[in-house]
Amino acid sequence: MDDLRPDRPDVGLPPSAGVVSDRPSITDAAPHAPRTGRLSAPWVIVLVIVAAVGVIAGIHLLANRSFDAALAEQRSATARLGDEIAVLATATDDAVRTVEASRAVIDHAADDMVDPAARTVLAEATATLGAAVARAEAHLAEEIPGLPAKPMWTWELLAAMPRIEATTTGLSALAADMRTAEEGVDQADRDVVDAAATVYASVPAAAAQLEAANVSAVNFVVLDFREDAESAADQTLVGSHAAVAFRDYAYSVAALKTSAQNELAEKAGPLMATRLEIEAFARSISGGVRLDFDWAPTVLGIGGSRGMAGTATWVPMRGGFSTITLSDSVAENWPSADARALVAHEVGHSITAKCSHMFDSANDAANEQWATAWAISMGHVAEGNGTQAYGYPPAELIATAAACR
Secondary structure (H helix, E strand, C coil), rough: CCCCCCCCCCCCCCCCCCCCCCCCCCCCCCCCCCHHHHHHHHHHHHHHHHHHHHHHHHHHHHHHHHHHHHHHHHHHHHHHHHHHHHHHHHHHHHHHHHHHHHHHHHHCCCCCCEEEHHHHHHHHHHHHHHHHHHHHHHHHCCCCCCCCCCCCCCHHHHHHHHHHHHHHHHHCCCCHHHHHHHHHHHHHHHHHHHHHHEEEEEECHHHHHHHHCCCCCCCHHHHHHHHHHHHHHHCCCCHHHHHHHHHHHHHHHHHHHHHHHHHHHHCCCCCCCHHHHHHHHHHCCCCCCCCEEEECCHHHHHHHHHCEEEEEECCCCCHCEEEEEEHHHHHCCCHHHHHHHHHHHHHHCCCCHHHHHHHCCCCHHHEEEEEHHHHHCCCCCCCCCCHHHCCCCCHHHHHHHHCCC
8 A cells, every 4th residue: 555644844944934824923924014093183172172272271271360460550550540539629629719719809899899800800810710610510510430350251351442442542632631630629719819919919909098088987887887897808818708808898988978977967058068068178177087967056065156166075096086066166166277176176185195104194184285286386377276165275285286297
């Protein structure tokens, strides 16, 4: 039988030698290719997300800081506006009082109390100040926006900033307007004070004319008038003191005119013109002592055909004032030397109000000697000077009286 086993030439070889197999061996297998495509995609996504979050966080942080900066600017602008409001409010309050006081001065100051042209300038300046006050009050009435609440979201922060910046710009503009308004109020207020000073300075001349036109007014009324006129003239500001001063001045002017009219009414009659002439003569030599005059048919029981008589009182207070009483017969005999001498004798008593220290003014007899000496020192030598009733005074007393004018 044939032996079917193959020849064994591979005896002694490794078992695998010469053996062909359909399965690849491990050593023959190709190396693994890297899985780069499938492994990088998730990481890219993560990186993109992280980057996006970073960008968003950066934008939010920037928006947050920008909002805070814009809000700080608005806060500063609001504070500056608050300062301007305080200054303007104070200036406006002062100006309102100035306008009120100036209007009171203007209302009380009639044409014969001050220079009418000066009063017109004051009225115009006051109207200008009133308009400036109205503008200032309009600014002060404007609503001031408050600080907004800080939003949470980025887009809200970004959207709020233009509004905040616009508000800040508006606040700064309003502060500038208030500063301009305050300057306008201050200037207009100064103009009123300057115009008022001119009005005050015109009072003395006007008051002198008023007193001269109402010379018959009684002493107390005239003295009150002088004090009130002086108070009005002494004003330097435009406030409640000036308003009160001119109110009192106006009242005194009215009282002065009323008193003069009443006195003239009492002196009416056929002797009125002569009486006023005698009174004017007496005032012209009285050395500034205020004189009142009373007239009667008789004085000390003397009058008419029985002769002439007069009396006088004197008061040293308030610059000195006196009341002279004369019999109608003095007017009837005017302007005789005796009548003029008698009036000079009475004025000699009146002027004691300013010269009482020059003789023994507490002694009645000394008073009569003084009045006689004073009339003589004024050049009146007729017996009506007092020599007929009281004798001739010492030469030394006449010389002393001559120094009292």
